Amino acid sequence: MCLSQGLLTWTLILAALTAPASSLPPVIGTDGGFVNLSGSLSLPASRQVTWSFNGDQIVIQFADGAPIYGPLYRGGRCELYPDTTLRLNNLTMADQGVYTMTVQDLDPLSPPQEQQIELRVYRHLTTPTLSSNDSRPVSGSEVNLHCDDDNQTVTSYTFYRNQQDVCSQTHVNCTGPYLIFQPIMEGDAGSYTCTIQNPISNSSSSNAVDLTVSVRVSAVKIQNNTNSILWVGRDSVSLNCSALGTDVQFSWNLNGEKLPSNPRYSLQQNDSLLIIHPVDRSDDGSFTCNASNWLNTNTSESLKLNLGLPVSEVKIQSNTSSSVILWAGNDSVSLSCSADGSALHFSWNLNGVPLPSDSRYQYNQDNSTIIISPLDKKDNGTFTCTATNVLNSETSSDLKLNLYWHPDGDIQCSANGTGQTVNLFCSWPGGLPPANINLTFQSHNQTGQDQVMHSVTLSTITSNDELFCHGAQGGQEKNCTLPLQKPDAEGFTNHSSIPVKIGEKATMTVTLSGSAVGVNSRVLSPKILPATFAWYHYKPEASEVSGGNIVSTELSSTLTLNSVTANENGTYECRATNLFGTTSFFFILDVTEEPVSKGLGAGEIAGIVLGVLAGLAIIGIIIFFILKSKKKKAKAQNFGINSAENPIGIPEYAVINKKNGGMAETSLTNNPQDDKDDVKYAVIKFQNQEQTKPPNSEPEVEYSTVKNASRK
Known part of the structure; x- marks a missing residue:
């Protein structure tokens, strides 16, 4: 009996091991509690039910017999109910697993049925x-x-x-x-x-x-709170250092050395912020920031402050050495000014005075360089350059150019005198170095610089004498001559007629000229001695002309008559006087009336007709007197009126030319053959008395020449 039961049990166990597991959801149990495991198999009337766990039998029940519990499940550990439900008490974590229920039909004997149930036992969770x-x-x-x-x-x-x-x-x-x-x-x-x-x-x-995730230090940067100039001693600045990384510590260097302790330096925000108040010249350098943590250290690029430094070390230089000679008017020079400092402005002085505005001065953008082209003698002196910024100004030492220049203009020959003494001058001043001057007069030679004077007596000078001057300076040579003679106007024609109508303007000009006289002449265009001028008008006596209508220089004089009248007709004299005498120059002003050019009205025509009739009557009277005059002249000749015993002048009357309607016309000459239309007015001649001549006039002066009426 027992043997058969054992075989049956092992058969059931083997069947259970080979049977497929249940697909039912797991049964949840609590540690220390209980759980009911219930199957879903069909239950025959004659059956054997077995529960097992991990190969160990928990309980077995044959037919209607009592359940038999395994050794580990006795004492109330478990209980099998009639419906095959298994109750597990006092659950432990070891009870967790797959439980198998086997049902064997005993009548007739057939293969067993099997079902698996998973038990999961959980404890109440504690804090992980x-x-x-x-x-x-x-x-x-x-x-x-x-x-x-x-x-x-x-x-x-x-x-x-x-x-x-x-x-x-x-x-x-x-x-x-x-x-x-x-x-x-x-x-x-x-x-x-x-x-x-x-x-x-x-x-x-x-x-x-x-x-805390540690990150290596990277991307270290310095930022400046301003890009403006920071003026030393006045402005402040903030430098901020930033970096990527964790637990970063910051430190600062200046020119590669640890930032020194200084009350002007203030470190804030974990030393990432450096405030400098105020900036100083010693801050002129490269600032760097070091960022570090326990992993690595990284350094920023350098940052240089835009410091506004005060002006110092102002120097002036020339592009030529001090030994090079510079000639005014020909050469140029470039002067440069340099200085230490920030935002510099340069200005230039000559002899302590600012350089004037001059197209010869060309400056660069900041005025640190000036080109003088060409040089002028005004540039002689000491140049200085001043550099300035908002903090201070400083001036360079003096620089003097080795500047030479030629005398102004040409060499001058001149003479002046007092009484019987004549002072002769050769002058070529204004050059540097001074010009070497040689004066030659007659057999006398004299040398000097800039100007040479030689005094002679007036009585020793002849009309052929001349003063010769020679000058030499800087490779240039100049000559001049001065004839020592009374004034002359080469090509001037005395007593030339100047026709002018009433109301027009008349101009008379005398311009002195010189000529190379004598065997000692050495130039073609000699100098001229200055003269003084005086004007006279003969009416017929000479009266001096004065007023604003005379313009004179040392070498010329002009008399201008505006809106000429009939009273201004006649002879004019211009007297030019210098050390050696006076020369007179004569003009004859021929004033004529303006002819009528307007259209005539009826009344005017009637007046003209009456005038013509009256004129014809007058002509008849004139003819009568002429004939009578000829008779008297014949008688006078018979009586010897033109003899030495009769001093009375016989007037010569005008001859009437009938080609012009019987009107008398003036003539430019005394020869009737020169112009058949002309009539010569009477000229009174005295056999025993000389004609009155203007002062300083030449012999045989013709005082009154009457112009032809047809010449306008």
Whole structure:
């Protein structure tokens, strides 16, 4: 009996091991509690029911017999109900697994039925512990977080960063109790927690783990709060250092050395901000910022402050050496001014006075260079250059050009005198170095510089004498001669007639000229002695002309008569006087009336007719007197009136030319053959008395010449 029962039991066990597992959902149990495991197999009336777990028999029941419990399940550990439900009491975690129920139909004997049921035993969850495999993670490395559940049965793990689910990120892998960063980045820094959960417990959250992701220092930069000029001693500046990285510490260098301790330097904001108040000349250099953390150190590019430095070391230079001779009017020069300092403005002085505006002065953009082209003798002196900015001004030392220049104009020959003494001069002044002058007069030679004077008596000078001057300076030579004679106007014709109508303007001019006289003449165009001028009008006596209508220089004089009248007709004399005498120049002003050119009216025509008739009557009377005159002349000749005993002059009357309607006309000559239309007016001749002549006039002066009426 027992043997048969044992075989049956092993048969059932083998069948159970080979039977397919149940597809029913697992049964949930609580540690320390109980659970009912119920199958769904058909139950024959005559049956054998067996429950087993991991190969160990829990209970077996034959037909209507009482359940037989295995050794581990006795004492109330389990209970089999008539409907084959198995109750497990005092569950432990060891009870967790797959349970198998086998039902064997004993009448008739057939293959057993088998069903498997999974039991999951859960404890109430305790707080998990979250930890990291790297206490100082570095950006770019792989970091793991572990949610330790202390071997509790957990159905789900959830990870949070700053209370936000973190597992959705692409570089994060959440696998069971592990959170893996592949790799971790700076943005992953934060406070992490994990939460666990099972079917019998609410979720339980771990402690918080703060991750600080260390990042290497990079991109270190310095920024200046201003690009303007910072004037030393007056302005301030802020330098801000920035960098990428974590836990960055900042420090400053100046010209590669640690920034010295100075009350002008103020460090703020973890030393990333440097305030300099005020800036100083010692800040003229390269500032750099060092950014560092426990991983590395990085240094910024250098920054140089735009310091406004005061003016110093002002110097002036020429593009030529001091030994080079510069000639005014020919050469040019370039002067340059240099100085230390910021935002400099340059200005130039000559002999302590600012250079005037002059097209010869050409400046560059900042006035530091001036080109003088060409040089002028006005540029002789000391040049200085002044450099200026908002802080101060400073002036260079003096620079003097080695400047020479030629005398102004040509060499001058001149003479003046007092009484019987005549002073002769040769002058060519104004040059540097002074011109060498040689004066030659008669047999006398005299030398000097700039000007030479030689005095002689007036009585020793002849009309053929001349003064000769020679000058030499700077490679140039000049000559001049001065004839020592009374005034002359070469080509001037005395007593030339000047026809002018009443109301018009008449101009008479005398211009002195010189001629190379004597055997000692050495130039073609000699100098002329200056003269004084006086004008006279003969009416018929000479009366001096004065007033604003005379314009005279040392070498010329002009008399202008505006709106000429009949009273201004006649002879004019211009007397030119110098050291050696006076020369007179004569003009004859021929004033005529303006002919009528207007159209005539009826009354005017009648008047003309009456005038013609009256004229004819007068002509008849004139003819009568002429005939009578001829008779008297014949008688006079018979009586010897023209003899020495009769001093009375006989007038010569005008001859009437009938070609012009019987009107008398003037003549330019005394010869009737020169113009048959002309009549010579009477000229009174006295046999025993000389004619009155103008002063200083030449012999046989013709005082009155009457112009032909047809010449207008």
